Amino acid sequence: MPLSQGQVINNRYRVVRLLGQGGFGAVYRAWDINLNRSCALKENLDASPAAQAQFGREAMLLANLSHPNLARVTDYFFIQSLGQYLVMDYIEGEDLQAILDRTQGPLPEAQALEWIGQICEALDYLHMQNPSIIHRDVKPANIKITPQGRAVLVDFGIAKIFDPNLRTTVGARAVTPGFSPPEQYGQGATDARSDIYALGATLYTLLTGQAPPASVDILSGNAPPLRPAHTLNPQVPSLASEAIEKAMQVNRGERFASALEFKTALAASAPLPAPTPFVVPASSPVAKAPGKRRPITAAALAVLLILLVGGAALAGLKLLGSGGTGNESAGSGAAYSTSTTTSNPSITAVIPATEALVAPPFSQGTIKIGLLAPLSGDFPTYGVSTQQGAALAVNEWNAKGGVLGKRIELVVADSQCSADPAVNAANKLIDLDKVKFIVGEVCSSASIPVSQITNQKKVLQISPISTNFAVTMNKDGTVKPYTFRACYNDSFQGQVMAKFAAGQGFKTAFILYNPDNAYTVGLADSFEKTFTALGGKIVGKETYTSNDKNFSPILTKVSQARPDVLWVGDYYKIVNLIGAQAKDKGVTAAMLGGDGWDSSDLDVKAADGGFYSNHYDPADNRPVVRAWLKIYGDNYKDASGKPKVPDAPAALAYDATNMLIAAIQQAGVDDPTQVKDALARLAWPGVTGDITFDAQHNPLKYAVVMAVKDGQKKYLTTINPFSPVH
Numbered sequence: 230m231p232l233s234q235g236q237v238i239n240n241r242y243r244v245v246r247l248l249g250q251g252g253f254g255a256v257y258r259a260w261d262i263n264l265n266r267s268c269a270l271k272e273n274l275d276a277s278p279a280a281q282a283q284f285g286r287e288a289m290l291l292a293n294l295s296h297p298n299l300a301r302v303t304d305y306f307f308i309q310s311l312g313q314y315l316v317m318d319y320i321e322g323e324d325l326q327a328i329l330d331r332t333q334g335p336l337p338e339a340q341a342l343e344w345i346g347q348i349c350e351a352l353d354y355l356h357m358q359n360p361s362i363i364h365r366d367v368k369p370a371n372i373k374i375t376p377q378g379r380a381v382l383v384d385f386g387i388a389k390i391f392d393p394n395l396r397t398t399v400g401a402r403a404v405t406p407g408f409s410p411p412e413q414y415g416q417g418a419t420d421a422r423s424d425i426y427a428l429g430a431t432l433y434t435l436l437t438g439q440a441p442p443a444s445v446d447i448l449s450g451n452a453p454p455l456r457p458a459h460t461l462n463p464q465v466p467s468l469a470s471e472a473i474e475k476a477m478q479v480n481r482g483e484r485f486a487s488a489l490e491f492k493t494a495l496a497a498s499a500p501l502p503a504p505t506p507f508v509v510p511a512s513s514p515v516a517k518a519p520g521k522r523r524p525i526t527a528a529a530l531a532v533l534l535i536l537l538v539g540g541a542a543l544a545g546l547k548l549l550g551s552g553g554t555g556n557e558s559a560g561s562g563a564a565y566s567t568s569t570t571t572s573n574p575s576i577t578a579v580i581p582a583t584e585a586l587v588a589p590p591f592s593q594g595t596i597k598i599g600l601l602a603p604l605s606g607d608f609p610t611y612g613v614s615t616q617q618g619a620a621l622a623v624n625e626w627n628a629k630g631g632v633l634g635k636r637i638e639l640v641v642a643d644s645q646c647s648a649d650p651a652v653n654a655a656n657k658l659i660d661l662d663k664v665k666f667i668v669g670e671v672c673s674s675a676s677i678p679v680s681q682i683t684n685q686k687k688v689l690q691i692s693p694i695s696t697n698f699a700v701t702m703n704k705d706g707t708v709k710p711y712t713f714r715a716c717y718n719d720s721f722q723g724q725v726m727a728k729f730a731a732g733q734g735f736k737t738a739f740i741l742y743n744p745d746n747a748y749t750v751g752l753a754d755s756f757e758k759t760f761t762a763l764g765g766k767i768v769g770k771e772t773y774t775s776n777d778k779n780f781s782p783i784l785t786k787v788s789q790a791r792p793d794v795l796w797v798g799d800y801y802k803i804v805n806l807i808g809a810q811a812k813d814k815g816v817t818a819a820m821l822g823g824d825g826w827d828s829s830d831l832d833v834k835a836a837d838g839g840f841y842s843n844h845y846d847p848a849d850n851r852p853v854v855r856a857w858l859k860i861y862g863d864n865y866k867d868a869s870g871k872p873k874v875p876d877a878p879a880a881l882a883y884d885a886t887n888m889l890i891a892a893i894q895q896a897g898v899d900d901p902t903q904v905k906d907a908l909a910r911l912a913w914p915g916v917t918g919d920i921t922f923d924a925q926h927n928p929l930k931y932a933v934v935m936a937v938k939d940g941q942k943k944y945l946t947t948i949n950p951f952s953p954v955h
Contacts, residue, residue, distance in 0.1 A: 407430060
């Protein structure tokens with residue numbers, strides 16, 4: 230019996246309306262009373278033991294999935310008198326079948342390829358699970374397009390866990406003529422290539438405006454062979470048409486082996502200019518899966534190591550600061566600086582040179598890259614680290630011939646981690662220095678207003694470490710086309726730390742945040758939502774300002790509440806104050822926070838017993854990290870003269886600058902309009918992880934959780950953003 234409107238299921242989900250009903254179940258739009266948000270409630274109507282067993286099995290597996298192009302499963306339950314239920318994200322938007330029906334014709338090729346490329350990544354993520362998950366019902370009606378333009382694969386009603394020893398699982402057998410491959414009709418076992426066939430058929434439909442014949446009819450001769458897409462729509466590139474034909478081979482052994490291989494073939498229908506020999510990485514720039522990591526090719530690794538271990542003379546580095554002596558000693562060679570007037574004449578911008586190595590001649594001019602770094606203000610440590618990481622990347626590229634035969638000039642401006650100075654610095658870089666590419670800023674409160682300028686003036690910007698969602702997204706939910714980030718966002722790291730807290734058995738939390746700081750607000754909101762969704766309880770929330778020094782009144786409330794967790798998602802200066810005063814108050818709660826803790830100036834005594842999310846671990850044994858530590862330590866020393874260990878801002882600035890330059894190389898021109906598209910497609914084996922970008926220009930990569938214990942910051946665990954966090 231269908232559920233009725235207003236009916237409350239499991240004391241939590243109120244039915245809003247029936248969305249659809251078929252032979253395998255029904256789907257309702259519902260309201261989650263606990264979290265005050267919309268959700269989709271899926272009901273299993275097949276009462277057979279086999280179907281019910283599979284529904285439960287799939288529910289438990291799907292609940293552990295997280296990918297930007299998949300609807301999340303958030304709950305599963307069984308009610309004896311009613312049946313089995315899955316609760317999933319309710320995806321706002323219109324499905325592709327509805328769009329086809331509305332437009333009455335083929336969709337624009339570029340738009341269709343973009344959406345199908347996103348679904349390729351989602352399928353590859355599913356197929357890379359252990360065991361693999363086969364969707365088995367990919368078709369236009371099961372791909373929704375959100376108002377922000379993101380493609381989301383929905384309806385796992387007949388998904389199955391792959392078992393090479395079985396044919397189609399009982400309870401999971403269903404077909405959609407035109408989209409299901411022959412093996413789904415019982416002609417063999419389904420696997421990842423079954424989804425590739427269906428996705429090829431979906432793209433065929435989008436580009437031609439008509440669905441292909443049923444695969445079994447083609448196989449039996451009851452239907453003619455598939456007509457190439459470009460013969461039905463001359464606007465379809467022949468390479469794209471060939472890729473679709475390969476994906477839709479009735480013999481699955483002749484199809485693409487993976488969804489990303491299919492995506493690569495589709496991307497080749499609009500190829501980028503061939504890179505010059507020193508381009509990194511050497512492999513295809515098409516995005517890799519955010520699931521299991523694939524090994525870097527030997528060629529790419531060899532080129533990367535050459536770039537990393539080879540020293541470089543500083544070439545073309547322009548600093549917007551006064552002369553003087555810096556507080557970082559050079560590893561070898563003399564420091565290089567050029568003085569220009571800034572709003573803060575006390576700033577000394579000195580970058581040590583790497584080992585002397587004559588750079589190849591530059592024959593075609595200069596490409597300027599602006600760097601917005603807080604060299605003064607509240608967080609100069611971040612500015613120094615960012616400047617050092619970016620400078621090393623520029624030096625290495627210049628030592629190998631620059632980019633497009635041009636020398637790279639790094640123009641550094643002090644942006645002070647604050648909105649007004651950052652805006653002034655950005656305008657000067659763009660209008661006076663004629664910069665078309667910017668790395669920075671560091672703080673979200675500075676990067677957000679800068680992003681308004683860069684997008685208005687079509688200057689490509691990549692922030693190394695600004696995590697607030699508004700850095701890359703407009704208020705209306707659209708993506709800022711000229712802004713990217715090299716770090717994960719507040720939402721992700723808040724979720725990571727909340728799941729980490731739940732995994733540690735913490736039940737209660739007290740949240741402290743600065744309402745005037747976008748970074749702390751974003752982290753606190755994300756942590757609270759995820760922690761409470763996992764069953765945790767918030768026993769108190771208090772605010773403070775950036776000028777506060779005495780937190781005693783707030784910490785008295787914390788002490789009285791006796792939480793398991795004290796959330797302090799702010800930068801290291803605030804963490805130092807709160808941590809020290811909390812210990813004086815006898816607060817025993819474990820202090821948790823985000824990447825703002827990562828600094829050489831973090832008071833490890835004050836933060837002892839705490840945990841924070843971060844972007845990389847210097848103890849990581851990947852060759853790219855080992856090489857990075859060596860090149861950094863060779864050039865930057867601490868106060869005792871020992872090689873300095875780079876923090877996350879330095880590593881992220883290094884990755885951000887490298888990715889920007891690699892995108893320029895891949896685009897073949899220094900036009901930001903084309904470089905932004907190349908950057909969106911780039912796959913980069915970075916120090917902070919193997920990086921690709923999602924549709925919102927956020928990197929898809931792992932995170933680490935660090936513990937502060939016994940005067941040291943120690944690696945605790947690595948977390949993939951699209952895997953469950955334990």
